[in-house]
Amino acid sequence: MSRxxxxxxxDTDKVEAEKAAAIGAALAALYRAADRGMRELPIYNTALExxxxxxxxxxxxxxxxxxTPWFMNLVLAPLDAGEGSDAPPGATVSRSLPAGLFEFTVxxxxxxxxxxxxxxxxxxxxxxDQQSALAAAEAALQAVLDPGFDVAPxxxxxxxxxxxxxxxxxxxxFLRGALxxxxxx
Amino acid sequence: MGAGTETFYEVIRRQGITRxxxxxxxxxxxxxxxxxxxxxxxxxxxxxxxxRVPVIWMHGLECTCCSESFIRSAHPLVKxxxxxxxxxxxxxxxxxxxxxxAEAILQETREKYKGQYILAVEGNPPLxxxxxxxxxxxxxxxxxxxxxxxxxxxxxAWGACASWGCVQAAKPxxxxxxxxxxxxxxxxxxxxxxxxxxxxxxTGVVTYITTFGRLPELDRQGRPKMFYSQRxxxxxxxxxxxxxxxFVEEWDDDAARKGYCLYKMGCKGPTTYSACSTVRWNGGVSxxxxxxxxxxxxxxxxxxxNGSFYDRLTTIKQFGVEANADKIGATVAGVVGAAIAAHAxxxxxxxxxxxRNDNGGNGNGNKPNDKxxx
Numbered sequence: 001m002s003r004x005x006x007x008x009x010x011d012t013d014k015v016e017a018e019k020a021a022a023i024g025a026a027l028a029a030l031y032r033a034a035d036r037g038m039r040e041l042p043i044y045n046t047a048l049e050x051x052x053x054x055x056x057x058x059x060x061x062x063x064x065x066x067x068t069p070w071f072m073n074l075v076l077a078p079l080d081a082g083e084g085s086d087a088p089p090g091a092t093v094s095r096s097l098p099a100g101l102f103e104f105t106v107x108x109x110x111x112x113x114x115x116x117x118x119x120x121x122x123x124x125x126x127x128x129d130q131q132s133a134l135a136a137a138e139a140a141l142q143a144v145l146d147p148g149f150d151v152a153p154x155x156x157x158x159x160x161x162x163x164x165x166x167x168x169x170x171x172x173x174f175l176r177g178a179l180x181x182x183x184x185x
Numbered sequence: 186m187g188a189g190t191e192t193f194y195e196v197i198r199r200q201g202i203t204r205x206x207x208x209x210x211x212x213x214x215x216x217x218x219x220x221x222x223x224x225x226x227x228x229x230x231x232x233x234x235x236x237r238v239p240v241i242w243m244h245g246l247e248c249t250c251c252s253e254s255f256i257r258s259a260h261p262l263v264k265x266x267x268x269x270x271x272x273x274x275x276x277x278x279x280x281x282x283x284x285x286x287a288e289a290i291l292q293e294t295r296e297k298y299k300g301q302y303i304l305a306v307e308g309n310p311p312l313x314x315x316x317x318x319x320x321x322x323x324x325x326x327x328x329x330x331x332x333x334x335x336x337x338x339x340x341x342a343w344g345a346c347a348s349w350g351c352v353q354a355a356k357p358x359x360x361x362x363x364x365x366x367x368x369x370x371x372x373x374x375x376x377x378x379x380x381x382x383x384x385x386x387x388t389g390v391v392t393y394i395t396t397f398g399r400l401p402e403l404d405r406q407g408r409p410k411m412f413y414s415q416r417x418x419x420x421x422x423x424x425x426x427x428x429x430x431x432f433v434e435e436w437d438d439d440a441a442r443k444g445y446c447l448y449k450m451g452c453k454g455p456t457t458y459s460a461c462s463t464v465r466w467n468g469g470v471s472x473x474x475x476x477x478x479x480x481x482x483x484x485x486x487x488x489x490x491n492g493s494f495y496d497r498l499t500t501i502k503q504f505g506v507e508a509n510a511d512k513i514g515a516t517v518a519g520v521v522g523a524a525i526a527a528h529a530x531x532x533x534x535x536x537x538x539x540x541r542n543d544n545g546g547n548g549n550g551n552k553p554n555d556k557x558x559x
Contacts, residue, residue, distance in 0.1 A: 034430030042499040043448070043455070071428050090422035090444075092463070100538035107425025117428065119419040120533050122455070132526035139527035143534040150535070 016057035024055030071122035099149035242276035247308025258384035304337035311360035318360040348376040355489035380483035417454035451495035452479030
């Protein structure tokens with residue numbers, strides 16, 4: 001009996017979405033456990049509470065925003081528990097998301113495993129209440145997932161040097177360009 | 186410039202440096218500047234064709250750690266190439282000339298390259314007692330500094346001393362040590378703070394200016410954005426421990442051995458903008474936090490007067506990746522509502538994202554940790 005491919009895909013999507021949501025919940029539970037120790041520190045915004053925002057499956061990983069009274073991070077985690085990252089904890093990795101490339105720091109979270117996080121805010125005193133923090137988290141996630149997102153046009157223009165004088169591709173340039181782009185992870 | 190002036194490339198070739206080393210130097214520098222492969226070609230081309238830019242390197246009240254950092258750049262070419270490349274016509278620490286001969290070089294460069302040389306200043310002038318606390322060549326340093334700045338093209342303020350004042354300007358500042366931008370007012374000044382700044386940052390800044398003939402983009406405080414727009418806290422490899430509430434409580438406790446976050450031990454990472462956590466030191470080997478000590482915030486203004494290095498940071502004025510050094514002092518710290526928060530989040534994402542097809546914008550160009558960087 002052959003199954004409808006579209007149906008199979010829908011099933012997989014559903015399973016992955018459930019996994020991603022579960023990962024969000026697990027992370028929130030872990031950070032809630034850390035909450036008591038953080039409460040006494042001057043970097044804690046008492047108006048906020050731990051939340052996992054918008055966890056979803058994205059190209060085989062769970063992607064979402066973790067919000068706590070002391071930080072807000074964009075988080076990538078493997079969908080299947082126990083799976084690692086291609087880099088050791090502490091390393092910086094560059095991840096391609098629809099809006100562009102983002103640098104994530106790999107971390108090993110006790111009781112969870114490997115997660116990759118990209119800092120959005122820390123500390124969180126800019127946020128008046130949980131509602132505004134949630135709004136920021138959702139807006140950030142939406143921006144990251146938007147392929148048409150305009151990535152800092154002014155900054156990019158300033159950072160790139162003027163075009164080389166000769167437009168013709170010589171062998172050395174060709175090899176250099178080809179090798180460096182091939183070396184990307 | 187005069188027809189007789191050599192290019193950088195001619196000088197280093199004459200010194201027996203191979204083309205291979207030269208090209209490698211160009212690509213390393215381009216990478217540290219975030220320019221990528223095309224930038225490397227650009228730098229190589231400029232160094233081969235443009236006449237070298239004379240640099241006068243002056244020392245006021247300082248400890249010479251900036252020079253130490255600079256000449257110990259990881260790349261072996263630096264001590265040979267960069268020092269000759271930038272045509273370091275005068276540096277009282279490392280030049281062979283002495284006495285009247287050395288003073289003559291200053292005047293000669295000033296006349297021959299009027300409006301064309303770079304003045305790099307390490308340390309700062311003390312203004313009290315008419316500058317008598319720092320005498321250089323029989324005259325107050327402040328006089329010499331003003332004189333040399335007058336005919337320069339641009340001024341580089343090396344380190345925390347020249348940029349902010351550093352330890353000699355710490356309270357009560359008996360000699361009235363003063364950052365150079367309070368003395369030189371009519372020239373573009375680029376501040377490269379740090380105590381000392383990272384070698385790669387220093388060579389990067391010098392190479393950028395000599396290659397493109399202009400200063401790189403600066404932030405509101407006059408620092409090159411390419412190296413001073415990232416906060417230590419946002420790129421720290423120990424950040425996951427901060428997030429998880431795992432802190433070192435005492436030196437040498439179990440948490441210290443495990444490499445937990447040093448916030449409670451006085452780490453100034455959350456208020457410090459520097460490339461330390463990404464470029465790192467000694468050729469990318471390590472940086473203070475990696476060796477187990479908190480950041481002391483040496484790139485920030487007045488870091489000696491901000492309490493002990495081991496006091497826990499309690500007031501963190503700027504928040505979020507988007508609130509970079511540009512915003513310090515410009516925004517009134519305050520809480521925002523949902524609509525503004527959502528808008529700010531988009532700005533934050535914009536400041537972090539890199540375009541996929543940037544020039545070498547693979548986003549990990551200068552990450553020593555990254556496997557592809559080697």
